[in-house]
Amino acid sequence: MVINNTVLSTTSFFQSDAWLFAVYIILTYEIVFWFSNSFLIFIELFDIPIIDQYRIQKHKKKLRFQPDIVHLMIKETIYHQLSLIFLTPALYFIFNYFGHIDIQGIRPSWSTILFQLALFILSEDTIFFWTHYLFHTPWLYKHIHKKHHVYKQPTGVTAVLSDPFEGIQTQLATWFMPIFIKETHIFTVCIWVAIRTYQTVIAHSGYNLPYITTQYWLPELMPGTIAHDFHHQHGKWNYGSFFSVWDQIMGTHRLTTSKKETN
Ligand SMILES: [Zn+2]
Ligand SMILES: [Zn+2]
Incomplete structure (x- = not known):
């Protein structure tokens, strides 16, 4: 009887919303993150002229010739991967504390999915711009954001390498709207995870x-x-994520610079 109860509770755990949420979110994230990063690591390791012509910081050596920064990236990426195991279940409880996420119900209509994704993108872009803008004020930059700017020559994995406090900023920007709108479905949220992961990895691709x-x-x-590569090179300008609209309004959208401005 005790054995039966144990089997039953184990089975119900693996069918629980909390477990399924963690599996769906982590799987979606890992597939997009490592699929795109495998390609970026491959083109850093091998010289392929047809692709290398698009390398942005051609005046610098490829990352494989910079072992110190590569070791730092590997160490920080392992920490980040481990942190997901703890953060994803926490996210499930935050979702259900402030709203509700449907895990096993029927998928919403495509119009609902597209409308919610548009809201997620607009909200993320605004929150990300303003919090990122603040992170470039002297105290916050020195004590928090500088850790992300160690990578002056970014590659995909550096998208997620930052101080934990900056991690909270990124998570707030990503999850504010999905939680705020109260009723979401795991299918929509997984598409959102894929879009956001692709966007930030590619922005750091180099x-x-x-x-x-x-x-x-x-x-x-x-x-x-x-x-965003320009932002990493100079440590300023281009604070937006998806769009450049806020940067254009605030006069921080730059793709070229004079010698005086870089000093
Ligand atoms: Zn920055
Ligand atoms: Zn960055």
Whole structure:
């Protein structure tokens, strides 16, 4: 009887919403993160002229010739991967404390999914811009954001390498709207995880690859890889994530600079 109860409770745990939420979110994230990063690691390890012509910081050596920064990236990436095991279940409880996420119910209509995704993108872009802008004020930059700016020559994995306090900023920007709208479905949330992961990994890729980087899609509105790479090179300007609209309003959208401005 005791054995039966144990089997039953184990089975119900693996069918629970909390478990399924963690599995769906982590799987979606890991597939997009490692699929895109495998490609970026491959092109850093091997010289392929047809791809290398799109490398943004060609005046610098490829990352494989910079062992110190590569060791730091590997160590910090392992910490980040481990942190997901604890953060994802916490996210499930935050979702259900402030709203509700449907895990096993029927998928919403595509119009609902697309409408919610548009809200998620607009909300993330605004919160990310303003919190990132604040992180470039002297005290916050020195004590928190500088850890992300160690990577002056970014590659995909550096997208998630930062101080834990900055991690909270990123999570707030990503999850504010999905939690705020109260009623979401895991299917929509997984698409959102895939979009957000792709966007940030590609923005840090270090390559201006045609049609893979987002500035090719809407050049007037989407800053893409060139802008965020420029941000890492100079430690200022281009604070937005999906769009350059806030940067254009605030006069911080830059893709070129004079010698005086870089000092
Ligand atoms: Zn920054
Ligand atoms: Zn960055």
